[in-house]
Amino acid sequence: MVSSLRKIYFMHAPRFIDHIYQFYRDGFKNMTVGVTLWAIVLIKLFIMFAILRVFFFPNYLNSHFDTQKDKADHVRNELIEKSNVVKTDKK
Secondary structure, three states, rough: OHHHHOOOOEEEHHHHHHHHHHHHHHHHHHHHHHHHHHHHHHHHHHHHHHHHHHHOOOHHHHHHHHOOOHHHHHHHHHHHHHHHHHHHOHH
């Protein structure tokens, strides 16, 4: 019984995936306002991740530590300290 259900599922799965693909393809093909909105979204993402990252998120570890071991020790100590603060706040 189980093997016959698997056969039926796998026979229909590619057709199901094809229907999903056609749905999205036709939807994007017939968009009018959506193209503009997607362009705005992509421009915003580019600004957030490519431009703002440079100015607001400097590479702290590279500027303060020389070796990989020093960087790893700093991250480990910060994580341990933060977890201890959370544990003491809960009590």
